[in-house]
Amino acid sequence: MDVQSLYQQAIRFATAKHLEKNQLVPGTNLPYVVHLSNVAMEILMAAPHSPNFNLDYAIQLALLHDTLEDTSTTFAEVSTEFGDAIARGVLALTKNDALPKAEKMTDSLSRIKQLPIEVWAVKLADRITNLQAPPGHWSNSKKSEYRQEAIILLHELKGGNAYLEKRLSEKIIDYEKYILA
Known part of the structure; x- marks a missing residue:
């Protein structure tokens, strides 16, 4: 199947799935699909700059x-519809809610690092x-914490995708304006 068809599916x-919960982009009235399409756009832009990159896998x-x-979707549903490799990737990108908040990101990054660079x-x-721009109700402390998580994420996933690492590094610097505001 071509990448356009995979994208549409x-x-x-x-x-x-996200509409079942009427999920919006946090802090906005935009449907959650806007966030998903923005992540996909970053992947589409990175792909030509990323040697040996499996765009079909990454876009899904x-x-x-x-x-x-964020939805009631099960691993089995994703696996049935998109295959086991996609389902395993999505699972690695999913925080484990059984863990304390302080351990969730470390756990997810550990699982991500065991999978292909597209993850x-x-x-x-x-x-x-x-x-x-962060949701208006976030405190400066929350914004600082979120930025610090981005720095950790960038460090932990170094070597995964130079193009996206550069973009994230720039975004981390730019995000400071929201903390100081």
Whole structure:
């Protein structure tokens, strides 16, 4: 199947799942599919700059990355619809809610690092997209914490995708304006 068809299949599935909860981009009135398409856009832009990059795999991961974490979707559903490799990638990108908050990111990064670099790239692209203007109700402390997590993420996934690492590094610097405001 061509990448356009894979994109359409994944975005339809993810949109339907996120719409079940009427999920919006945090701090906005935008449907959650906007976030998903922004992550996919980062992947599409990175692909030509990324040697030996499996765009078919990465684009599906980008669009599906929050389905297990934020919707009622099961691993089995993702595996049936998109295959086991995609389902394993989405699972690695999903925080384990059974863990204390302080351990969730470390656990997820550990699982991501065991998988192909496309999974790393989606995590980088997700954080790039999330470093837009933060929700208005976030305190400076929350914004600082989120930026610090991005720095850790960038360090832990170094070597996964140079193009996205550069983008994330720039976004981390730019995000300071929201903390000082």
